[in-house]
Amino acid sequence: MKILLVNPIREGRGQSAVRFMNSTPLALPILKALTPDDIEVKIVDENIESLNFDETFDLVGVTVMLHVSQRAIEIASEYRKRGTQVVFGGFFPTLWPDKALPHVDAIVSGEAEYVWRDVIEDAKTRSLKKIYRASQMADLKDVPFISKDFYTEQESYHVETTRGCPYHCDYCSVTTFYGNKFRHREVDDVVKQVAECNDRFIFFVDDNITANPKYAKQVFKEIAPLNISWSGQFSINFAKDGELLDLAAESGCKMLFAGLETLNSDCLNEVGKEWAVPSKYPEFIQRVHDRNIGVYGSFMFGFENDTKDVFKQTLDFCEENQVDLALFGAMYPLEGSNTYKKLKEEGRLFEGNSKKFNGQYSTYIPKNMTPEELDEGLRWLWKQYYSKKSIKNRLSNYLGNGDILSEGRTSTSQLMIALNMAFKAAVVDF
Ligand code: B12
């Protein structure tokens, strides 16, 4: 038997920038590791190589987020025309089964760990069921070990320590997908996985690697001797915990990604993220910087309380506080969220083109600006922020601090400069 696992290409602006961060999604190496050894498995990430539809497979598995769902459906159609069975997994088929099912032989709803082997067995006899759903959430002891051979030279390694998120923001689908139970891997398993990959940069895919500070501290202590460089996502509130930040830095943390979202508390209240406090951001950013860790801030635009001034205000904030790297996105309400329901009721939603649900386009009519103004404001902000002048100002600390010459481990300076350059190159086509 021969299986193909695919990550569909993400189309749209700025794709070249994020290859290093956008390694092949961890779901695909996990599926390969869950597959019995006597079955041949090929992984194709369409962001790096094209699919050859004439190569024959018995089963094709595709990992699908909403914004790549149109491409995933095209891929399914091509393979099914050739008689190949196709299964979708990930957020799109789980949250929108009715949209996925007409195009595939089967979907895996939720996690794969306890059902993937059943899919393979049924595919062998061409008797796939329509939906596979595990009766329980996976015990993270059962998440397989990933050999470093699964990743190519250009990619960072993806490792997970936890699954889920203890919060439930209105626009987000993580808690709907993974439920309210926040799960941890055994620290020893994390250490073993990190040790396997410690010759390369590691990206922890957790939604919030510090969500359980006690556990995170233990992980950081245990991986510190491995001399790695890593980055991960956290919520900025955790910057108040100095010990946590110290241990993160000692364990090789070079950059933390934080969903800062907006500088306006009313906007945060609007989407159920009232626990974030923008007035505290400057102090928190400074505390991260004090440990020589870069801050990658993510901002969203198009809230009900946003006006056209928001773009300039955000630029000023990022420059004043030397936010090292930033992601600027239009809010996109996902089906099932309160935000989606409200906009739909008010007739303000543009549905139909799922490719636009990737944060780079208006997907609804904002309250205090037109959709065109939102798109234009975003474009302006990207170009200003990744201009030579802004990069130089924001990264001036690193340019003179000597850690750029560090050998072995990737240094914070190297990382921040390389990523800013990559983003600068990408915004040319915005
Ligand atoms: C790490 C991460 C990233 C990383 C790395 C992305 C990458 N290429 O791997 C970065 C930061 C670069 C990123 C970028 C983006 N991301 Co992201 N990301 C995540 C995050 C936090 C974890 C993903 C992960 O690796 N989890 C661990 C793996 C093991 O879990 P999993 O993918 O769910 O896979 C399991 C099951 O779903 C299932 N499964 C998955 N695929 C398949 C396929 C088959 C065939 C089968 C059988 C089973 C199966 O089996 C797996 C094992 O149980 C998730 C949130 C989350 N908690 O899931 C968001 C998330 C996936 N991202 C999201 C988004 C929107 C984006 C961006 C568009 C953001 C932006 N505005 O730019 C980009 C797009 C990137 C792209 N290539 O298209 C959304 C997707 C929303 C949706 N409903 O479609 C999520 C859910 C976050 C959210 N807040 O809603 N992301």
Ligand code: SF4
């Ligand atoms: S946006 Fe972030 S903090 Fe909020 S529920 Fe989603 S993953 Fe959790």
